Amino acid sequence: MNRFNTYRDSFPNAHLTRSKTGVLEVVLHTDNDTLVFNGHTHEQFVDLFHAIGSDRDNRVVILTGAGNAFMETINPEGFDFFTPQGYDKIYREGRKVLMNILDIEVPMIAAVNGPVRLHSEYILLADIVLATPATVFQDKPHFEIGVASGDGVHLLWQEAIGTIRGRYFILTRQELDAQTVQAWGAVNEIVPANKLIERAREIGEALAKLPPLTSKYTRIAMTQKLRRIIDEGVTLGLALEGISAADIAPRTAT
C-alpha cells in the first residue's frame, strides 16, 4: 500500500480512498462539491489517471463525482483555447487523459451521481456504468463555445448507443436522461442516489475477489478496440477541434 501514499493526496480535485481489498474510489470534486472543469483539472486528470494506472495495488477503480452532478460546467480559467500553442497543451492532455484511463488495466466502474454535460467519454471508458435517476447526459460546451466536438464523445457515444443515435446526440446537443440511456445500452443500472456508491462498492468488491491477473487481463482484452478508437479518432478529432477553435478566435478576442 506504499505507492498509494505517494499520490493519494496529490490531486486537489480528486478524493482517493481505497478499501483493504484494493477497490479504489475516485471522487472528482471542486471544494468538495461538484467539479467545475477548467484548464487546471484538464492537466491534473492526466496525472491522476496515470498515477492510478501505475499502481498495481489498485484492483478495481470506481469513478464518481461530488455533489449533485458529475460534471456540468466548464470554466475558461487555465485554458488557452484560441491560440495554436495554447491549444497544443490541450491537444496533448486531451489525448493523454483518455489513453491513461485505458491504461488503468483493472475493471472500472463509473458511478454517475448526476448530470454529465461534458467529458462523458470518461464514463464510457469504464466497463460498468451505474447512474442515478436524476442523471442526464449531454455534450454541451463544444457547440456552446462554438468549436467542433472531437474530444472522444464524438466516437464513444456512437460506439455505445449506435452510429445514428450517437451523431444526433452530438449535433443536436440532445439531453438524454438515465432511463433512455439505459434503454439504449450505455447505462447498466439506475440506482437511487443514496445507494449509488454502495452498489458500486458491492460490484467492485466482487471483482476484487478474482485472481488479479484474471480481472486485469479481461479488461485489457475487452478494451483493445477502444484503444484504437481513442488513439486514432481523438488524435484526429482534437486536431480538427483545434482548427475550429483557431477560426473563431478573432470573434472571441477583444
Added chain:
Amino acid sequence: MNRFNTYRDSFPNAHLTRSKTGVLEVVLHTDNDTLVFNGHTHEQFVDLFHAIGSDRDNRVVILTGAGNAFMETINPEGFDFFTPQGYDKIYREGRKVLMNILDIEVPMIAAVNGPVRLHSEYILLADIVLATPATVFQDKPHFEIGVASGDGVHLLWQEAIGTIRGRYFILTRQELDAQTVQAWGAVNEIVPANKLIERAREIGEALAKLPPLTSKYTRIAMTQKLRRIIDEGVTLGLALEGISAADIAPRTAT
C-alpha cells in the same frame, strides 16, 4: 451563391433548393413523384453528391424524396448487370456514390418521407434520420433479382442496429417499420408526413448557425470510421455481388 447555379438544374432526378443560410434540400424524384431507381439515376447520383460536396456554400444538407415513398422500385433500364463489363460501370458508381456522400463534409439530415426498399444505406450515411410513421425499411431487390447483397446495406445496417439484427434484416428481406427502427436506433425522430420537411429545416437551420468549420469538422471527425467501412467493405461487397450476377446471367438472358 455562384457555384450553386452551375449545378442546381443539372440533375433530372433531384430538385435542389437552398436557404439563405446554406441549408440545401435535395429531393430525389422521378417526374416529381417518388423516384424510380434505374441505371441512369445510379450514374446521376454519383455526380449529384459530388457536386454538392464540392460546393463550400452548402452548410447543411437535407436529403428527402418525392411522393409517398423515398425509394421503392428499381427499373432495369440503363443497367447492364449481367456482363462483367456492364457490371464494372455499376461497380465504380456504387462505390463512388457512397464515398461522395461521405465527402459531403457538412451535417446531413435524412428526411425519410416513406418506404425505402433499396439503397437505404444513403440514409445511414446521414447524421440525423427523421422518418414518417408510414416509413418502412427493407433490402428488397438484391435477393429478388437473385444477387448477393453487397452495396453497403450489408454493413451499414449491422453498424446501425447491431450485427445480429443487421444480418437477419438482409437475409430474410425483413420489412422494418419506422417505430421498430427507431427503437433499434437508426431513426431519431418519427414526424408526421406533413411536418417532416419543416422539422428537418428546423434542425438544419440550427446547425447552420454554427461556425462553418465547427459543424464541418464535427461531421468529418464523426464519420471517419464509416469511410473505412465503405471504402473497404463495399469494394469487396460489390465485387462479390458482381460475381453472383455473372453467375445468374445465363438464366436471365434470353
Added chain:
Amino acid sequence: MNRFNTYRDSFPNAHLTRSKTGVLEVVLHTDNDTLVFNGHTHEQFVDLFHAIGSDRDNRVVILTGAGNAFMETINPEGFDFFTPQGYDKIYREGRKVLMNILDIEVPMIAAVNGPVRLHSEYILLADIVLATPATVFQDKPHFEIGVASGDGVHLLWQEAIGTIRGRYFILTRQELDAQTVQAWGAVNEIVPANKLIERAREIGEALAKLPPLTSKYTRIAMTQKLRRIIDEGVTLGLALEGISAADIAPRTAT
C-alpha cells in the same frame, strides 16, 4: 452428396442431417442429451466446423443443441488448462474453432434450444439467432474457474449488444434471458421450444432457394469484420487467458 458421407458420422458429439436442398442441421449433444463440454469436444468441434465448411453441398447450416439446454456445463476431462504446453493445445483449438465457423461461407442459423452458459460466441457468429423462451445466456465458467475471459465472448457480446452492456455481461457473470437479449439485439426471434427447429428449417429452406453464390457471397461480405475481430481479438484474448490460467495453477494443483 458424396462428401457428406465422409464426415456425417465422424463426430460423436454432433448429429448431422441434411435436407435435399442442402440445409444441414447440426445438433451438438452428449449421449443424445445436452452437450457436456470437455477437452475432447473442444478438439472435435475444430474438425466438425472445418468439415462442414469444406463441403460445398451445404447450402445453409442450422446449429442447435440436444435436450433442454444448448450448453451449460464444462467438464475438465481432456483439458490441461494449467500448464503452458497443455494450454497451447487449447489456444490453437480456441482460435481455429471460431475461424472455422466463419469459414462456413453459407448462411448460419443458431436455433438456441435453452440455456447457454459457455461458448455463446458460437451463436453470435451465426447470422440469424432463434431462441426458446427458456433460453438464458451467461459467461459462467471463466470467472468460476478463475481465468480471464478471452475466448471471443469478451468481444462478440460487445459487438452484438453494445460496448457497455457487453462488458458488464462478462464482468458480473450476468444471466440474460431471451427476452432481454432480443430487446438488446442479439436474438431475432423467440420461438416455443417445440416449434424451434421447424422455424429454423423454414428460414433455412427459404435461403436455400437463393442461387448458391448469392447466399454465400452475402455471408462472406457481411462477416468480413467478424473475421478480424476473431483473428486479432481472440489471438490476444486467449493468450491473456492462458497467462491467467498459469497464474492460478498452483492453487488448483494438488
Added chain:
Amino acid sequence: MNRFNTYRDSFPNAHLTRSKTGVLEVVLHTDNDTLVFNGHTHEQFVDLFHAIGSDRDNRVVILTGAGNAFMETINPEGFDFFTPQGYDKIYREGRKVLMNILDIEVPMIAAVNGPVRLHSEYILLADIVLATPATVFQDKPHFEIGVASGDGVHLLWQEAIGTIRGRYFILTRQELDAQTVQAWGAVNEIVPANKLIERAREIGEALAKLPPLTSKYTRIAMTQKLRRIIDEGVTLGLALEGISAADIAPRTAT
C-alpha cells in the same frame, strides 16, 4: 472518345493527349514550361484527376512534367495558408487530390522528367516510376515555409523506401538523386531525358493490350492499402499541418 473532348482542354496547367489504345499522357506545366505550383493548380488538379478517373476510356495514365523539372517551386498566389478558413480549402483539396489519383483505376506511370521538390507523393501513387538521371527528390517547402509536413509525403516515402529512411528524408529536407532512390526502391528505371516519354509509352501500350478489367482490377487490388494510408493519414496530417500554419501566421502576416 466523346467524354475526353469534354475535359481535354479544360485544364490550363495540364496538356492531355491520348493514344488510340487509350494511353493518356498528362503533362503538368506552366506556360509550357515546368509547373509553378500555386493555389490555383492545387484546386485545378483535384478536378483534373477526377475527370481522368471518371473517363472509362482511359486505359493507362502517364503523368509527367514540362521543361527540365517535374515540380520545383511553389508560389503563394491563390493560397490562403494562414487563416483557418483559408486553410480549410487547402485541407479539402489536399485530401481530395490524392484520393482522386487513387480513383484513377487504371495503371499509372510516372515519367519524372527532372527534380521534384514538392508533391512527390503524386509520383508514389503511380504504379511505375521512371526518372531521368538528373531527377532529384526532396520535401522542400514545408519546413521552408515553417509548417508541418502532413500532406502525404510524410507517409508515402516511409512506405516506399522504409520507415527510417522516410522520416530522415522529411526531417532533414534531404535531397535524393534518382540513382539512390532507385537503389532504395522508389524508382523502377532511370532513362535518359530524351527517351523518357518513349519508354513510358512503351510500357503503357503494353499494359493497354490487357483486357480492360484485368489491368483495372489489378490496380484496384494493389492500391487498396494506399487508400487507407491516404484517407486516414492525410486527413490527420493535413489537419496538423493546418494548426502549425495557424501558429506561424502572426510571424508571416504584416
Added chain:
Amino acid sequence: MNRFNTYRDSFPNAHLTRSKTGVLEVVLHTDNDTLVFNGHTHEQFVDLFHAIGSDRDNRVVILTGAGNAFMETINPEGFDFFTPQGYDKIYREGRKVLMNILDIEVPMIAAVNGPVRLHSEYILLADIVLATPATVFQDKPHFEIGVASGDGVHLLWQEAIGTIRGRYFILTRQELDAQTVQAWGAVNEIVPANKLIERAREIGEALAKLPPLTSKYTRIAMTQKLRRIIDEGVTLGLALEGISAADIAPRTAT
C-alpha cells in the same frame, strides 16, 4: 509421431519426410520432377498445409520443389476458371491455401530450388528464404491468361520488396533473378543448388532446438500482420480476379 502417418502419404504432389527433431521437409513435385500446377494441386495443397499445420509434432517446416524449378508451368486441367461457379471453387481454395500456410505456426523455411513463375506468395509467407543462383521470380500466368493478379502476389511482393518495386513487378511481368531479389530483401541467402537442402536443414535443426512454444509463438507474433493482408487483401483480390476471368470467358470459350 502417430499423426504424421495419417497424412504423410496422402498427397500425390508432395513428398513429406521428417527428422527426429521434427523438421518436416515438403517437396512439391509432379512425378518426382518439377511441379506442374493444375486444378488438382490447387485443391490438394489446401489440405496439405492444413494437415501440416494441425500436427503439433512438426517443429519446423522446409518447403522446396523437385527438379530444376520450384514452379514454372500451369496446366488448365482441373480448373474451371471462366464460369462463376467454377471460379468459386478456386476462390475458396485460393484464400484457404494461404491462411493454411499462416496456420502453420512454426518457423517455415523456403528452399527455392529454381525458377518460380507462379504462386511465389507461398514463399513470401515463409520466414526464411533460401534460393539457388539460378532461381528467378516472376508473376507470369495472370496476364498471360489475361486475368487480374489478385491471389496474393499483388500484395506480398509490395510488402517484401517495397510498394513501387512490387507493383512494377506485377504489371510488367518482370523476371527477377535471385541476386536482385536478395539485394531487395526477399531472399536471405543464395546457396548452390547442391547445398540448398543441407543449408535449410542446418537452419531448421537449429530452430528445432528451441523450446516448442518459443519458436511457435515467435512465428505467431511475427506473422499477425500477414494474416490481415491475406484475409482482407486476397478476399478482395481474388474476387476481382474472378470478375476479370468471367469477362474474358467468351474469348476463350469455343
Added chain:
Amino acid sequence: MNRFNTYRDSFPNAHLTRSKTGVLEVVLHTDNDTLVFNGHTHEQFVDLFHAIGSDRDNRVVILTGAGNAFMETINPEGFDFFTPQGYDKIYREGRKVLMNILDIEVPMIAAVNGPVRLHSEYILLADIVLATPATVFQDKPHFEIGVASGDGVHLLWQEAIGTIRGRYFILTRQELDAQTVQAWGAVNEIVPANKLIERAREIGEALAKLPPLTSKYTRIAMTQKLRRIIDEGVTLGLALEGISAADIAPRTAT
C-alpha cells in the same frame, strides 16, 4: 526550464543534459559505462521516457549510450520472468516503455554508439538513426534465455528492413553490422565514434530551429502507424512471450 529540474537527476541510469535551444541528450549508462540492462532499468525507463515526453520544453531528443556499446548485456537482477505475476510487471512495463517513447512528440535522433544486442526497437522508434562503424545489431537474449521474441523487435525490424529480412534476423539471431543495416535502410548515417554526438547535435539543433508545433506535428503525423504496431503487436507479442517464459520456468527453477 523549470520542469527539467524536477526529473533531470532522477534516473540513475540516464544522464540528461539539454542545450539552450531544447535539444535533450539522454545517455543510457551503468556507472558511466555501457548500460547493463536489468529489471530495474526496465522499470526506470518507463518513467524516464514519460518524463521526457511530458516536458514541453524538450524540442528534440537525442538517445545514445555510454562506453563502447549501446546495450549488450542483460542481467536477471530485478526481473521475475518465470512466474505469471512476476511477468505481469514486465508485461506492463514492456508495453508502456515503447508507447512512452512514441509519446515523445518531438523529433528523436538515435546516436548508436556501438553494439545493440537487445531492445534495438528503442532505436527504430527514433526518426533518425546514426551509428558508428563498430555498431552491430542483434536480437540475442530472447532465444538465449529460451523465450519467444515478442517485445517489439519482432515487428519493428520487419517494418524497417522488410518482412523477410526482419524475420530471418530474429529467428537466426543474425548479427548485422552498421554498413549492412544502412544498406537495408535502418541506419541513416555511419559516423566515426568520436564525431557521433557532434553530428547528432548538428541535426538536432537544425530541427530545434523549426517552429515548435511544426516539428512536433510532423513527428506525430509520421509515427501514427508505429503507434498501432506497438499498441496491438506488442500487446500480443509480449503476452505470447510470457506464456513461453512460464513454459520453460521449471527447467530454470532449482
